[in-house]
Amino acid sequence: MSVKLSKQTKNSAFWWWYHGNLTGFTHQHMQTFGFMCAMIPVIKELYQDDASRLRSLKTYSPFFNTEPQIGSMVVGIAVGLEEARANGADAIDDAMINGIRAGLMGPLAGIGDSLIPGTYIPILLSIALGFSAGGSVVGPLFYAAVYISTMTFFMKYIFDKGYELGGRAVDVVIGERATAFRESMVMLGAIVIGSLAASWIGVTTALQFSLGEGNPPLILQDTLNSIFPNVLSLLTVLFAWWLMTKRKMSPITVMLILVGIAFVGVLLGVFDPGLSY
């Protein structure tokens, strides 16, 4: 006797995950219920008796949390394993399935976080910001259309890979080619972020030095611009980065420090937005 999941059931597992991976989030069980909701149609189709259904549903009740988009691969793997278990594969038990689930969620979260919100989204947003100059609607529409379509395609692709290949699917995201691709994407990200910083941050100083009677005053900002354009913005970014990496400060602390610097700078006349009525 061999049971094979219908295409429809596999799709519904995917879409339940796609829409519900984090909706019931608590810090106790982050994506556990989202994972269970994805497995319910699979379990219902594979087993007809309540005892097997309960056993399999409980398999997916331990804690689960990863980057949910790249994590659709784990759901695909679980669907494949559950099908194999229903077909009588002895080696597949709760411990084995949860070993794979728990073993993958950490590494995939690391890769997913650095690749998706850490690289892909900033690149897309930077391009979209370029399109939204002057308040154009093209920017937001571009981001929404490109992000949703590519990410949905990507999630479905790695879900299917997970189902087909089981644990071996991991090579798709950590294999040699994937690693080279990821490093190159990070490089592209760093370049785009660099130009984003130069185009959108405008830290300037209002300091002037009097050079005596008859001479025009030395405007510090002009001197700095002739050395390297927008250098104060670059230094501010490096300062914030230094505080976060070398001093291990949280972004909130760094923001508060910048508020302090702004206040002192305004008092000393280093910063002056030059507004009045």
Add this chain to the structure above:
Amino acid sequence: MTINIFQAVLLAFMASMTSVIGALGTTYSWYTLSRPLVASLFVGIILGDISTSIMVGAAIQIVYIALVTPGGTVSADLRAVSYIGIPLAVIAVKGAGLDPASVQGAGLAVSIGALVGTVGTVMFYSTATMNLIWQQWGWLSIDKLAYKNIYLTNFVLPLISHFLIAFVPTLLITINGAPFVANLKDWLPLDGIAMKTLFTVGTLLPAVGIAILLKQVVSKPTDLIVFFFGFTLAAALKINLIGAAFFGAMIAYLNYKIVMSGSSKKAVAEEEDL
């Protein structure tokens, strides 16, 4: 410019749906509708001034360009930044008579956005805590194989948390905050210390967003060269962002080719050793 009850309801609805644990799924709520740039389009439609809203949203977006939420820790739940911060910033910028595309307009917008961002953090942790109640009921449903209850636990009951913790506060803050920020210049003169500081903070804060990203990208000091290269493209060579993306794509492509050819040579060499 004020926010009427109808507009506030729409903003509150969007705020309820677009948390990191929002009701519409991670891909199109948190990673799309929650992004300040995308949200600004919706806010613009609701308030009836799309171009101002998008310029304000774009300025605020820079601060949150690299928001990563590892292991469920959230430094700023963007729904407050996007659906409370942007509308209030639009009203403040217009009330002060500033050009939203100017450094000053952007500075004011960023400061207001960041201020409101802290509300979002409170919302996030409260929602996650309140969902514990629904999950207790969900656990009881597993043994009974009550599938419907498990779906309710994950999809429907959390909407109650969102209504109480996001919808109601957003409604109250946008309605009551609007008259306050609209007359900001009556409370705080533009050339006073407080406003000067607020504007300056707004120009400094985007550096934090970029720095968060750098932290991810830079693992050794030489990696900074790539970032400097990108900065120089825009600052000194005046290449725009889309051009810089193509430039970066070319460099990334070359890097990929080099790495892959290096590894295939290694593979060939290993075969020869055999």
